[in-house]
Amino acid sequence: MAACCGGWVRLCSLLVLAAVVSLGAAAKNSEDVRCKCICPPYKDHSGNIFNKNVSQKDCDCLHVVEPMPVPGPDVEAYCLRCECKYEERSSVTIKVTIIIYLSILGLLLLYMVYLTLVEPILKRRLFGHSQLIQSDEDIGDHQPFANAHDVLARSRSRANVLNKVEYAQQRWKLQVQEQRKSVFDRHVVLS
């Protein structure tokens, strides 16, 4: 088995998510079950929908339709037209899923804003004029990760954890830049 820790961390987090979601599905709110009866128009009564929180064996017209709009002898004819369905949902699953999705989306947006706007400004301030001279050479490259090449060259010498992370990040940026060139600029793949 590989010691690809990034992969295992991801696997574990996904399993946790799956466990939470399934736990949420198991822990049912009492509000999360209902019996829904739809009754069409009958004689001069209009159509109606009745909801009630009953168990599945009690899910029929007589238990759910209250108050009964028609008098006694017509109840059977009225109830024959009604259709009752038992439904359940898991509100916890919905809540957890939407909140996790929105947080992942928010994190990606923040990272995107950082990469496209904040990082070039920071790099420009840190490296000053030498950066400007180099960026004059590839004048058409206004895309994100444009300075990945020179940062890679600079940080290849040091070997502590933080620089390893930065080195991996720069390598990833180079890969994405290559992909972007193939897809968006040269239209070689995925046109």
Added chain:
Amino acid sequence: MVNAGDMNGSGNLMDFLDEPFPDVGTYEDFHTIDWLREKSRDTDRHRKITSKSKESIWEFIKSLLDAWSGWVVMLLIGLLAGTLAGVIDLAVDWMTDLKEGVCLSAFWYSHEQCCWTSNETTFDDRDKCPQWQKWSELLVSQSEGASAYILNYFLYIMWALCFAFLAVSLVRVFAPYACGSGIPEIKTILSGFIIRGYLGKWTLLIKTVTLVLVVSSGLSLGKEGPLVHVACCCGNFFSSLFSKYSKNEGKRREVLSAAAAAGVSVAFGAPIGGVLFSLEEVSYYFPLKTLWRSFFAALVAAFTLRSINPFGNSRLVLFYVEYHTPWYMAELFPFILLGVFGGLWGTLFIRCNIAWCRRRKTTRLGKYPVLEVIVITAITAIIAYPNPYTRRSTSELISELFNDCGALESSQLCDYINDPNMTRPLDDIPDRPAGPGVYTAMWQLALALVFKIVITIFTFGMKIPSGLFIPSMAVGAMAGRMVGIGVEQLAYHHHDWIIFRNWCRPGADCVTPGLYAMVGAAACLGGVTRMTVSLVVIMFELTGGLEYIVPLMAAAVTSKWVADAFGKEGIYEAHIHLNGYPFLDVKDEFTHRTLATDVMRPRRGEAPLSVLTQDSMTVEDVETLIKETDYNGFPVVVSKDSERLIGFAQRRELILAIKNARQRQDGVVSNSIVYFTEDPPELPPNSPHPLKLRRILNLSPFTVTDHTPMETVVDIFRKLGLRQCLVTRSGRLLGIITKKDVLRHMAQMANQDPESIMFN
């Protein structure tokens, strides 16, 4: 894609951050794999494990673990694919409704979920409740009137633009490979092509996140194709955890075939259809072992999705229908008409879409992807909002069109004139004349049909994740429903005509327009993708109606015949040709009488073949040869005079071996002679150390004679997955045929542009 360099299992935590060292046996990006070599490496590995398993109990357990690792990978793929599909479904449900309003009690509920516990819903307006408010109600406290309508319209457009802009920015910044449908590229990858990063982790994350955004923005696209890509990314991720699959590209593709089946299974809720789709459309080699494992992965994925339960009633897909009314033989005629419509629409769509994509590829239109997405979204939102059938999401539209009109429906489409004295039970309502609501619905559906046909041509292929199953089914469902209502009214008003007299008595329930919608959807989907069996199986698994197999088959067969009459390619093959991928289709037939000499390189008048000799070239000569040419491999011959073939050496392996030798072995200099023989001869003492490269030589390259018909050569390439084939005559090497040459020759024979084949 994770490279083979960091699979060692030892080393510290930060090893995965290091750049992977490419070793002998990995392939370069945008190259084809050598299927035969992968197969023989796997057999070697298996034999080694089997022989070691007899040594001790621990080795035996390891061999068992190795055998079960395939099933573990399938289980993990099914779990992850099902989870992601559930997350996507729930998030799409919520975000689609976000364009129109918000739930005040709990913002994470969609419209239907918000009004779930409410008692304010009425028969006519099933989704009305005070907790859900439209944006106009929230902002200016008005719910009716012109200003409320305009405000809602404006905010709908704003939300759609916001979602689409976010999606295309995320794709552009993080994972450019996440755009498009993914199925053409996956087909090419499964046939042996390498696209590094296409099935990577960032692509997986971005594709999932942006798929929700683009489906919610109201664009005319679906999520089924992208879900296949997402499932294959999961497959790639899990196969990289086990060295059995991560080091062998051939075995990895077995896992990817099964993952594709799981993807379709969760997209449609159709496990068997998913396996057949993977078999028919996506996979290249599909051994029987993969069939069983794909089925397992598809079942696990479907079960996981069901347990997440996104639609609240244990259904897997939004358009599950429950009616079982019979159909009649005379109805086959309109079904076949729908099949013809499906075939014609498929042809029209493929031609227009390919023309538009080619324009995007070659002109200035391709330089503004973000602007293009925003403009198309704006046009879609502006035209879609006024028509109630395009305002809602396409899945809901299809669900409504598939539904039969019972007494309980109150939508406009079911506004029939009821007989007040009718006392029939619920599901046996006879045919009724259409009320005014139905006529309104008919012309609105006609407008929606024209709009969807036009806008999907421009939407599919933009730089966002986009599928086309749902839009095709929507087009077919709309056409089918209109035809169905037409036939129903015809049967009602003219029940004394000879065709209706036998099977449609007045007062009987003869025609089910929902069935026509289903048949239309199958016809259009078949016309575009040219699926056959998998389409029918998916449709009847979607609807649960086994008795409708014959109409579905009739429509699918007719649409395929009509569409094939105009062009042999489905949409995915057409996109493969547009991109120039080296995909040798198993469905193409090669019937020309050319010979191997006509296709081989070098042709007459070209430079002679670049070969290596077995014992007379120095390291410097080899390096010069490698630098001056860009061939992927070189044949090795006995000597330049007698060109008898010894074997074939790959460029990449030559480069790596020479680099390794220069760094590690003492005495290897530029003047050292390179030996491909088994035992290099005794050298005088002051000559440089020889470089023995026999281990990188492939001693069994495939050869054909020069008079072999090209039909046979194409068959060999296809069935064995070759990359190149050497041409000999009476034992002497004449030339080489590569896969690119074969594809170019086939394109030339079919009068297409042979220069469009881009990759090797």
